[in-house]
Amino acid sequence: MDLDIHAGEFLAIMGSSGCGKTTTLRMLAGLDAPTSGEIRIGGELMNDVKPHERDTPLVWQSLALFPFLSARENVEFGLKMRGVGKDERKRRALEWLDRMEIGEFAERNVATLSGGQKQRVALARSLVMEPKMLLLDEPLSALDANLVIRMQAVLTRLQKELGITFVYVTHSQSEAFAMADRVVIMSQGEIAQVGSPKDIYRAPANRFVAEFVGRNNILAGRVTSQTDEYVCVSTPSGDFTAAAPADPRATGSPLTFAVSADLVSVSAEKPDSANTVHCTLISEEFIGSVVTLFLESVDGHEFKVQMQERDLIELDLCSGSQIWLSWLPENAHVLEGE
Amino acid sequence: MKRKFDLYAMTWRLPIIFWQFLFFVGPLLFMVAISFFVVKNYRMTEALEMVNWQKMLSRNYFWDSYWYTIFIAGVSTTVAMVLAFPASFALAFRASDNLRRWAIFLLIIPFFTSYLVRTFSWYVILAESGVVNAMLGQIGLGPFKMLNTHFGTVVGYLTLTLPLVMILQTVTMANVDKTLIEAARNLGCKPLATIWRVVLPLSKTGLIIAALFCFILSFGDFVAPFYLGGSQEPTLPILILDTTKSGQQWPRAAVVAIMMMGTLFAIAFAAIALAYRKGGAR
Numbered sequence: 001m002d003l004d005i006h007a008g009e010f011l012a013i014m015g016s017s018g019c020g021k022t023t024t025l026r027m028l029a030g031l032d033a034p035t036s037g038e039i040r041i042g043g044e045l046m047n048d049v050k051p052h053e054r055d056t057p058l059v060w061q062s063l064a065l066f067p068f069l070s071a072r073e074n075v076e077f078g079l080k081m082r083g084v085g086k087d088e089r090k091r092r093a094l095e096w097l098d099r100m101e102i103g104e105f106a107e108r109n110v111a112t113l114s115g116g117q118k119q120r121v122a123l124a125r126s127l128v129m130e131p132k133m134l135l136l137d138e139p140l141s142a143l144d145a146n147l148v149i150r151m152q153a154v155l156t157r158l159q160k161e162l163g164i165t166f167v168y169v170t171h172s173q174s175e176a177f178a179m180a181d182r183v184v185i186m187s188q189g190e191i192a193q194v195g196s197p198k199d200i201y202r203a204p205a206n207r208f209v210a211e212f213v214g215r216n217n218i219l220a221g222r223v224t225s226q227t228d229e230y231v232c233v234s235t236p237s238g239d240f241t242a243a244a245p246a247d248p249r250a251t252g253s254p255l256t257f258a259v260s261a262d263l264v265s266v267s268a269e270k271p272d273s274a275n276t277v278h279c280t281l282i283s284e285e286f287i288g289s290v291v292t293l294f295l296e297s298v299d300g301h302e303f304k305v306q307m308q309e310r311d312l313i314e315l316d317l318c319s320g321s322q323i324w325l326s327w328l329p330e331n332a333h334v335l336e337g338e
Numbered sequence: 339m340k341r342k343f344d345l346y347a348m349t350w351r352l353p354i355i356f357w358q359f360l361f362f363v364g365p366l367l368f369m370v371a372i373s374f375f376v377v378k379n380y381r382m383t384e385a386l387e388m389v390n391w392q393k394m395l396s397r398n399y400f401w402d403s404y405w406y407t408i409f410i411a412g413v414s415t416t417v418a419m420v421l422a423f424p425a426s427f428a429l430a431f432r433a434s435d436n437l438r439r440w441a442i443f444l445l446i447i448p449f450f451t452s453y454l455v456r457t458f459s460w461y462v463i464l465a466e467s468g469v470v471n472a473m474l475g476q477i478g479l480g481p482f483k484m485l486n487t488h489f490g491t492v493v494g495y496l497t498l499t500l501p502l503v504m505i506l507q508t509v510t511m512a513n514v515d516k517t518l519i520e521a522a523r524n525l526g527c528k529p530l531a532t533i534w535r536v537v538l539p540l541s542k543t544g545l546i547i548a549a550l551f552c553f554i555l556s557f558g559d560f561v562a563p564f565y566l567g568g569s570q571e572p573t574l575p576i577l578i579l580d581t582t583k584s585g586q587q588w589p590r591a592a593v594v595a596i597m598m599m600g601t602l603f604a605i606a607f608a609a610i611a612l613a614y615r616k617g618g619a620r
């Protein structure tokens with residue numbers, strides 16, 4: 001893989017388990033060695049630099065706080081290793097614990113702290129080192145949903161205030177999209193796409209990203225005709241028009257495109273549109289204001305539609321209802337590869 | 339706190355209580371009682387005299403023996419802990435789970451054979467014309483006197499305790515969360531310093547228990563100081579034997595035994611308190 005991390009950015013690395021995202025982070029920290037290739041930080045070749053000689057503190061998934069030390073001593077640990085004097089490191093540790101709003105727990109044993117408080121100790125322990133880059137390995141995965149939202153706010157605010165690089169590994173799309181300037185999607189040790197959350201969401205580069213991120217309807221077929229603006233594709237589910245890709249495709253060549261589930265419209269009557277599919281409703285998933293409909297076309301292809309709950313009421317649907325789906329050609333995004 | 343007397347629960351507890359009284363508390367009380375008996379004309383008679391306590395505790399040879407036993411058991415414990423540590427560390431952190439299982443199994447094997455037999459086998463190795471001196475002779479050293487020395491005693495103790503210490507150390511350190519070691523490295527801790535900063539604090543309880551076991555076994559051992567140490571400077575168990583042999587002085591032997599038990603009690607109590615002391619330090 002080849003990746004440039006910009007100084008001062010909030011970069012999220014996302015992927016399913018075993019895709020190599022944590023290994024990437026561990027290589028940055030020097031805990032795993034790359035089998036080949038180079039790792040440079042600030043232009044300096046890091047391959048042979050031992051972990052303890054690097055300036056790459058990591059916030060661990062398990063937090064990895066030292067249970068035999070108090071909160072303050074945990075925060076002081078790195079400074080002590082750097083040979084910072086006793087008073088100085090105590091002052092800096094307390095300063096950071098205050099900044100993380102847990103100053104009152106400084107002398108408490110870390111085992112007695114709550115999940116959110118431990119999280120803050122772990123952050124303080126890394127940030128007290130005043131690094132240029134902070135590595136975070138799924139630090140919020142052990143917290144409950146409300147706390148995750150709060151910690152996300154804490155993290156983004158810290159990153160903006162400190163202006164340092166955050167490299168944040170997660171499997172959670174909501175965490176990555178909520179905080180990151182840029183998101184890296186990894187698959188089997190390779191980078192599938194790098195881009196802003198919006199780019200990745202609206203313009204997935206390939207089939208993997210389209211399936212991994214968000215809820216996309218993916219259709220594969222062959223090119224029947226092509227203009228500067230649009231490309232016509234024939235698929236088992238019907239003939240569709242999509243926005244023309246940057247690389248022109250030959251007529252007859254295979255082509256895959258994705259339509260985001262929230263850009264598909266639903267109607268009872270066949271609409272007047274270039275892209276329509278007649279479907280049967282299989283099930284719906286209700287998660288508050290947003291509802292996802294799962295449908296099946298005549299040829300057995302699965303479609304997903306995301307819509308506001310209040311818009312759904314007008315349609316009066318039940319399982320087995322026959323409805324029409326449609327979308328605008330410019331919302332059909334052609335993917336790389338076949 | 340008041341508890342209701344529960345006949346049913348009591349019925350189940352009774353056997354163990356009975357057993358403890360019959361074979362532990364009873365003999366112990368009997369030993370305490372004996373220490374106040376007197377021996378006249380080689381015959382022990384019931385009495386309540388302080389004479390045995392006064393005699394034993396005022397004798398220099400008792401205190402010499404007492405402090406020597408604590409010292410040599412302490413030395414042996416230190417040597418065992420230090421000798422075992424690198425091997426245990428490697429088994430805990432470098433070896434695969436499978437290798438560790440096999441190693442622990444192999445470390446149990448010495449306990450299959452009699453400790454006395456294992457001790458005697460050191461004769462062949464440590465004797466003046468033994469294996470070690472023969473090898474040292476090849477490079478022009480020695481011969482060294484190793485049998486009937488403090489060294490011999492310690493070797494004997496280690497025969498008994500080293501495998502046990504290594505098992506306890508390995509099992510303790512294998513349970514240390516490796517992430518914490520990496521976390522320390524990540525925060526600038528040098529590889530060797532992680533042992534002091536992370537591994538030892540995390541395995542403190544197990545290591546202290548290992549040392550305690552080692553000390554208790556060495557402190558009470560008779561075989562090593564008798565056969566390999568030559569008993570010139572008698573340890574307390576040898577003193578007990580000598581006392582009973584010389585003029586049937588069972589009451590005075592009981593005094594020595596009670597002193598030994600009291601000492602071990604105090605040491606075990608202190609060690610366990612230290613082992614389970616909560617956080618803070620370092």
